[in-house]
Amino acid sequence: MTTLPAPLSGSEHNYLSRDYHVLSWLLTKDHKRIGILYLVTITAFFLLGGLAATLMRLNLLTPNGWLVEGATYNKLFTMHGVIMVWFFLVPAVPAVIGNFIVPLMIGARDVAFPRLNLLSWYLFTIGGIVALTAMVRGGVDTGWTFYTPYSTGYANTYVFLTATGIMISGFSSILTGLNFIVTIHTMRCPGLTWFRLPLFLWSLYATSIIMVLATPVLAITLALVAAERMLGLGIFDPAAGGDPVLFQHLFWFYSHPAVYIMILPGMGVVSELITCFSRKRVFGYSFIAFSSLAIAFFGFLVWGHHMFVAGESTYIAFAFSLLSYIVAVPSAIKVFNWTATLYKGSISLETPMLYALGFIGLFTMGGLTGLFLAALGMDVHVHDTYFVIAHFHYIMVGGMVMGYMGALHFWWPKMTGRMYPEWWGRFSAFTIFIGFNLTFFPQFILGYLGMPRRYHAYAPEFQTLNVMSTAGASILAVGYFLPLCYLIWSLRYGPLAKANPWNATGLEWQTTSPPPEHNFESIPTVDQEAYAYHLMEVPDAR
Amino acid sequence: MRVKNTAIEWETGLAQQFDDLPQQHEAATLGMWVFLATEILMFGGLFTAFTAYRATYPHAFEVGSEHLYRWIGVGNTAVLLLSSLFVALAVHAIKHGDNRACTRDLVVAAALGVVFLGLKSIEYTLDIREGLLPWYHFHPEGANDAATKLFLVFYWFMTGLHAVHVTIGIVLLLFFAALCRRGEYDTEWHNPIEMVGLYWHFVDIVWIFLLPTLYLIKPG
Numbered sequence: 001m002t003t004l005p006a007p008l009s010g011s012e013h014n015y016l017s018r019d020y021h022v023l024s025w026l027l028t029k030d031h032k033r034i035g036i037l038y039l040v041t042i043t044a045f046f047l048l049g050g051l052a053a054t055l056m057r058l059n060l061l062t063p064n065g066w067l068v069e070g071a072t073y074n075k076l077f078t079m080h081g082v083i084m085v086w087f088f089l090v091p092a093v094p095a096v097i098g099n100f101i102v103p104l105m106i107g108a109r110d111v112a113f114p115r116l117n118l119l120s121w122y123l124f125t126i127g128g129i130v131a132l133t134a135m136v137r138g139g140v141d142t143g144w145t146f147y148t149p150y151s152t153g154y155a156n157t158y159v160f161l162t163a164t165g166i167m168i169s170g171f172s173s174i175l176t177g178l179n180f181i182v183t184i185h186t187m188r189c190p191g192l193t194w195f196r197l198p199l200f201l202w203s204l205y206a207t208s209i210i211m212v213l214a215t216p217v218l219a220i221t222l223a224l225v226a227a228e229r230m231l232g233l234g235i236f237d238p239a240a241g242g243d244p245v246l247f248q249h250l251f252w253f254y255s256h257p258a259v260y261i262m263i264l265p266g267m268g269v270v271s272e273l274i275t276c277f278s279r280k281r282v283f284g285y286s287f288i289a290f291s292s293l294a295i296a297f298f299g300f301l302v303w304g305h306h307m308f309v310a311g312e313s314t315y316i317a318f319a320f321s322l323l324s325y326i327v328a329v330p331s332a333i334k335v336f337n338w339t340a341t342l343y344k345g346s347i348s349l350e351t352p353m354l355y356a357l358g359f360i361g362l363f364t365m366g367g368l369t370g371l372f373l374a375a376l377g378m379d380v381h382v383h384d385t386y387f388v389i390a391h392f393h394y395i396m397v398g399g400m401v402m403g404y405m406g407a408l409h410f411w412w413p414k415m416t417g418r419m420y421p422e423w424w425g426r427f428s429a430f431t432i433f434i435g436f437n438l439t440f441f442p443q444f445i446l447g448y449l450g451m452p453r454r455y456h457a458y459a460p461e462f463q464t465l466n467v468m469s470t471a472g473a474s475i476l477a478v479g480y481f482l483p484l485c486y487l488i489w490s491l492r493y494g495p496l497a498k499a500n501p502w503n504a505t506g507l508e509w510q511t512t513s514p515p516p517e518h519n520f521e522s523i524p525t526v527d528q529e530a531y532a533y534h535l536m537e538v539p540d541a542r
Numbered sequence: 543m544r545v546k547n548t549a550i551e552w553e554t555g556l557a558q559q560f561d562d563l564p565q566q567h568e569a570a571t572l573g574m575w576v577f578l579a580t581e582i583l584m585f586g587g588l589f590t591a592f593t594a595y596r597a598t599y600p601h602a603f604e605v606g607s608e609h610l611y612r613w614i615g616v617g618n619t620a621v622l623l624l625s626s627l628f629v630a631l632a633v634h635a636i637k638h639g640d641n642r643a644c645t646r647d648l649v650v651a652a653a654l655g656v657v658f659l660g661l662k663s664i665e666y667t668l669d670i671r672e673g674l675l676p677w678y679h680f681h682p683e684g685a686n687d688a689a690t691k692l693f694l695v696f697y698w699f700m701t702g703l704h705a706v707h708v709t710i711g712i713v714l715l716l717f718f719a720a721l722c723r724r725g726e727y728d729t730e731w732h733n734p735i736e737m738v739g740l741y742w743h744f745v746d747i748v749w750i751f752l753l754p755t756l757y758l759i760k761p762g
Contacts, residue, residue: 110559112569178576186569187559212576216584224591224699231677233695234688235591241602241688246594250587523561 014417014514029114030517035100036415037121042088042096043484045128049083050480052076057439057473060466065457073456074141075157081144086166087128089400090258093265094211095124095176097407098204100415102180104508104515105198107189107524112182113175120175127169134161143454145255148236148247152228160229163222170215170222173261177211180204189507191526195289198506198530199282202289203268206296210257210264214300218254221247245310252303260299263363263395264292266403267334270356273406274338275531276504277353278345282531284337291330298327308379317376324374331367335360350502351425355406358433362398366391369444384454387447390440398436405432405483412487413497417514420494424486432479438472505531555731567733574737578744581707585748588703592696592755599689606693607759609674609682614665615757618658619749625654626746629715629739636732641722644735648719651742655712662705697756704752707745714738 015032018024025033056076059067068076099117103110111117134140140162142151151159184197184205224235225247234240236247275282282288304312304320312320338360347353369391372378382388412420442465447453451462458466500509511520528535560566596603632647673681676695718738721727727735 108559112559113573114557114559174580178573178580181576182569182573185572186565212580213583216580217587220584220587224588227699233676234692235695239688241595241599241692243594243598246591250591253587518558 013516014512015517016417016514018517027118029110029118031099031103031111031114031117032415032515032519034117034121035096035098038091038095038099038124041121041125041128042091045083045087046480048132049080049088050477052080052083054473054477056080057470059456060458061470063458063460063463063466068456070456071141074143074454075135075139077454078140078143078162079135082131082140082162082166084396085144085258085262086169087124087131089262089396090173091124091176092262092400092404093269093407094173094180094204094207094261095120097269097404097411098180098265099176101411101508102183102201102204103187104414104511104519105201105506106184106187106192107507107520107526108183108187109518109520109523111179112187113179116175117179120172120179122172123175124169124172127165127167127172129165130168131162131165134158134165137161145251146222146225146247147251148225148228148244149238149242152225152236160226163226167219167222167226170219173211174215177208177215180208181212184208189524189526192507195286196526196529197289199271199285199288199292200265200268203264203271203292206292207261207264207268209293209296210261210299214254214257214261217250218258221250221254224250245307245312248307248310249303252306253300256303256306257296257299259392259395260295262400264295266359266363266400267292267331269403269407269410270338270359271334272504272506273352273356273410274341274360275533276410276502277350277356278342278347279533279536280341280345280531281529281534282337283340283343284333285530287333288337291333294330295327298323298330302327305374305379308376309383321374321376325371328367328371328374331363335364335367349426350409351420351422351429352406352410352502354426354429354433355402355409358429359399359402359406362394362402362433362436366394366396366398369394382447384452385447386443386451386453389453390443390447393440393443398440402432405429408483408487410502411508412490413501414508414513414515416491416494417497418490418494419497419501420483420490421486424482428479428482428486431475431482435472435475435477435479439469439476440472442466442468442472503536505533505536555726555733563731570733570737571740574740578740581744581748585700585703585751588696588700589751589755592700595689595692595696596759599692602687602689603693604760605684606690606697607757609669609672609694610697610757611665611668612757614661615753618661619753621654621658621661622746622749625651625658626743628654629742633732633736633739636722636727636735637729639729641725641727644727644732645719645723648715648722648735652712652715652719655708655715655742659705659708659712662701700752700756704745704748707748711738711742711745715742 015030025037028034028037055068056073059065059073059076061067065073099111135158137158140155140157140159142155142157142159146159146163184201188197227233228235228237234242236242236244238244271282271288302320302324304316305324308317308321349357369387373382373388373391409420409425412418446462446465446469449462451458497513499511499513501513502509507524507526508515510524556563556566560569628647628651632644632651635643635647669675670678672683673679674694676691676698680691682690682694715738718734722735
């Protein structure tokens, strides 16, 4: 792809060995180090969010909720939702993998605004600490959606503090999105035209547009909630002429597009992995590229499907239902193109590929059950049941977390200069896949049978399926714990990584592992399409 | 990798991640526009909520609007438009290498921003005396239903958020005026002046929308 000589491996002067002082990390403007800072931070949040989920699943082992009281359970699912949505899923691929990889992929020295990039990590961390403070001091029980008037008038938990934390971290995701848009527009190296961009960048670009345009609406909505709560203004209070459904409109105007913030980057990762591990050009490049933009566009027009039973007019519900079907089309285009890419490829099943294949299967199930929920009649039946929980966990965990894990394994050699242990990688990928399905598939059935979400106790006939789900969750926990151990282990004991261990296309593989401070010895030039695996020589030995 | 002389870098304002000044200018301009898009959506949330309630309670919102000091609002519009003119003149001046004129125009624009805030403070004081502050001794004269209070909530929230933006803008204008006075900018390198100008025009435009939305609801 480039005209560079083969780079050396294990360079003496890489971004990690440049300086070991703590301040050199805390004041760094290097996008790679900021990516690592995010990685450490969101891993901590993932463990906390997972802890809340563990306690919930344990509590649901018996119909009467043996472990925690109802009020505690409410706080646990709020904590789980708030942490996992805003402090793990939203930043996971963009802020960790994206920060690290985007400038490398486009052959740039850094992102366009390195100082803003560092600021975004600080805002994220401060927002996280504020939200955690609220949780430590007693928690919040509104659910991650903060529905009014409960959140503004009745809840006597730390709504204000949590909302403030989320608002602060929201600005970090705006800054990340802004940085990516400008970086991808203005900093591509010579020869890297838009249609030679790796598809990961198209999906991050679409994600960034959503971050920039949706997040400010969340910020102002939470500000209104906070103001109403402190001063009793009645903005969303029916008794004072306010309209609680207006809150839902404003909230979902952000939060539905935010669902696509949480899945589009994972889709971008899968496009990279599928091509690399089937040694093939991607099938339908421009279809995948534009389907990302289509998802971003239509994603802004479907928020009303969260309010089918909230007193929305029938006609607007028709429109939102139709648009929700339409947004499934570009997602399906992606799935078909990935499958077509696999066709007649020389497939090898390394850990990242296992995650990518897991993504395709689980995301497809999550997407198809989304169509059930977009149907006006069906939605009334399963609204606010475990069917919804299972649906979006198939997207968020089965899709995005799988994509994130795949990305982490794929780019781990580039980020750290070390290979992870392949056998353990495959083992934990299988464990996660099995544990995930055992956790969430029973929840589809539970929801269909009528078990409502957000209750700490349930009718006795649901117990068998709930026990299955909890058993699956414990397998899932093992699956997540293993990578935590072996990835940390590999930092010291893993074999040294070559510059391009996967024989992948993409400029990030043309520099050393780990890359030098300014990424490339000299700025590369590109003279061919992305994923030119058909032009690559057969690798001698992987 | 190109090795750059740090002295030259400081002189030209070229940050290390860029290849040349035009690229940096393009990035800064696009970045500012994207930021302004974010700002529009943030105010957009407020305008949307306001519009939803105005459609629900048209009469109460007219009543609420009549409590406001229309002429202060209109006068402030003139002040802000004038300050935007001076920012435009400042950008024009620095493009022609006139540091002195640029500095002067930026300071004048900032001063007009202070005048805006002064008038707004007077208006807020009068509002509070008339009991128009929804969470503190709320007792407006005449018709007083819940929806009128809702109008005033949005009035305070929207003009308050705008005033925060004006304050930030004044600080930025003065900061870059000081740098301009030190001779940091010239015909080649004046990105920050253009960017702060874009921001100030945005703050101005938000007010242009706030005036009819809040003050000019009722014809005549």
